[in-house]
Amino acid sequence: MTGAEAANALFVAAIILFAGAMFAYAVEYAFDKRAPKRSKQLAVVGAESTADDGAEIGAPAGEAPISPAAARGAGRLGLILTFLGTAALAASIVTRVVYTGRWPWGNMFEYTVGVALAGMITWLVLVSKGSVPRRLGLFATFAVTMVLGTSVRVYTEAGPLVPALDSYWIVIHVTAAIAASGILLIGCVFAILHLVKRRFDRQVSDGKPIRFPLDVAERLPDATALERLTFKIHVFAFPLLTFGIFAGAVWADLAWGRYWNWDPKEVWAFIAWVVYAAYLHARVSGRSAKANAPWIAILGYAVMLFNLTAVNLVFGGLHSYAGV
Amino acid sequence: MTATLAPPPRSKPKAANRFRAFARRWWHQLTSMRTALLLLLALALAAIPGSTFPQRTISAVDVANYYDEHPDLAPWLDRLWAFDVYTSPWFSAIYLLLMISLAGCIVPRLGVHWKALRAKVPDAPKRMSILPYHRVVAVEANQSMARAVLKQRRWRTTVREAEDGTVTFAAEKGHLRETGNLLFHTSIIFMLVGVAVGSLMSWYGNRILSEDKAYCNNLQQYDEYGLGAWVDETSLPRFCLTLNDFDAQFTNGGPTAYDADVAYETADGSGDYGLEVNHPLNIDGTNVFLIGHGYTAVVTYTDRYGQTQTLHQELLAMDAAMNSEGAFKFPDANVDPETGRVDADAEVGFDAILVPTYDDATAMLLGTDPELNNPVLALTAYTGDLGLADGQPESVYAINEAQVASGNLERVNDQVEVIGLGDAMTLPDGTTLTFDGVEQYAVLQVRHDPGRPVVLAGAILLLGGLLPALAVRRRRFWIRWNPDGTVETAGLNRNDYDGLDEECDELTAAIAPGYEPPPASDSDDPTGSQQ
């Protein structure tokens, strides 16, 4: 087996492990019914309707095909699989480095794999710090598996780099951008979970029936907690993103003789940065702006994804010689 | 309404007042967070067209192509500054408003922060139990110890003694957050100043330079240049550059390194430098960058009288495999050396494509390998009038199509003729063009931008401010010794902060040895995982 084949085998292993983890988390998410049906403050608001909704939302724990203890076991298995998958992904990248003899961020495929790794590490750090309940790994592994699945579509054979990419500044620049993108991916997941839970809470307090898929939100943590977590993740990632953009400007200055040229990649990085700055402001600009803040965060990630995919594939520009 | 009916002399102060109130209201509006938020989003939106339409400052050629492809739409877009988005009035208006809003936000906050830094820390409320963190300490707490602990941990402390004997220590920490925040916002303005300085005072020139050729730093010798509004072209620094050698390395058909050996000469001396991509040469604050390379074909034309002319002609790469196109022009050929008579169809030109690695096993002319493994020239010859004498600017990279169309320049061979290195193409009149060799050229960009260090300093300050602005938490802590002998401690968050209880418990334990923090209550479940 050549180095490239080994790297690919590890990559496939990582995807399989993450998919397995996703399934295990899903079991925990669905069947670990220790939790009361409603979060605390809502139990008061929606007290009258609890009984009917309870019947609608799921069978009582006793009749579940999987016991809560077994479900928690599945969750632990999911976490182990996540660790293994992350290790496999890291090993795949290291193998590529050894095989190509260069740093691993040379094209869009490698970049995407890096983002997935950064996202998974972020997730594992959050779980091990106890900041998030383990069962939410369902959503994190889902997002990361999607990213990895997409990366396959832009797979590029490991090869040498064009001269302009041969600079330690681009290593710094891309590493920071990858780390920021990975962390923001998890931040975006939490922004979405918050919005879903908020919607769910509103339906409950309005006494409206809750149907699939919104009933999934029942087992999410409290909306306020999700919002604060979203904010914290973004606060952590924003300086990294800022630094990544600056490092890119330093590199552009060395390679092309100008630190900022409004190249499409730069334009969209600027837009993403400004949108995230708007998110941070929205959060302190009063009630209604704060309520919209998670949407701005999601918009920010949409811009990041656009910059990663469409700008590379459609616009071209100086950055496109990084190879698809 | 009454004001408009009032006689003019009396309405004056009123109008002025109203104007002031109006202005104040608008100023308030402009400097509010909500406006900042909207302006930020507007700026993001306004930046988008710059990536969808070609921009003049990046590539004037692309703009011209756009005009060719959309002749009706392009002039309209141009009127909306779609090809100059980042200098357009509407883009400028948004960021200028944002800057004004920013300045209007920073200046008052500077004053407030300055006062806050020197102000006494406010006293705790009478009933400390209303604060988010509150403990009544059962064990003894010593005042001098408390003073030492707070000092050692850098809490700003104000001590108050009431007449009834109550002593309160009010401590505060985390002003660095606002300091960082102000630094961060100020450095945005600072960076913008650097960008403005750059656009007014910078200049650049691009130059294609073949091996063993030299040029000197003045605008006439650049293929393309740009000058800031405040740059005097006669004041450009004096220096000359020679390209001694250029080396491109390839692995598996892809370039991996370019090295240009240059010699430079300034008024103060001379030197050599190994110019590489990402490794510019700095001559007294002016940087020389290697931004590309290409092939120079060396060809010799032998005319009807046996006279030879050798041409070193740079060719432009068409693709990543360095298939390159260009033209060889011999306007002075076929002049009878004895009589000086010029034949009517004397001038000769060739349309040329250089293929670095030609593969005659395939039907394709163009190669896929940029390295010079089997270079060939694909040639089309023309004789007649090249059209160089009419005073119009001429591309050296292409045969003048208008001359061909008008019949002044006649195409000689219908089929493109492919010749290898050392071979010759023979024209019907017996004249020949031999392919003598291939050299390399470097594309250099010379650039001077005095705004760069300002922008860099601004960027460093910005990051230096952003980290504390986001990471530091402002919080207060109070200790009160009541006349009845009990001691209370209390804490308050000024920012979103999870660790307040832990930190305050730890402080309480430090000033009252033996204090046991209560076990964490079940309700402290920030993640909701126990729900």
Ligand code: HEM
């Ligand atoms: C170019 C425009 C601006 C950018 C890029 C920007 C960016 C940022 C960023 C990234 C933060 C987060 C740092 C922190 O939370 O301390 C922030 C915070 C803040 N910004 Fe701005 N800002 C801009 C303009 C403004 C303007 C015009 C105002 C005044 C209305 C303003 C007021 C604030 C305030 C008060 C905070 C602190 C929020 C908090 O309590 O944490 N900013 N800004």
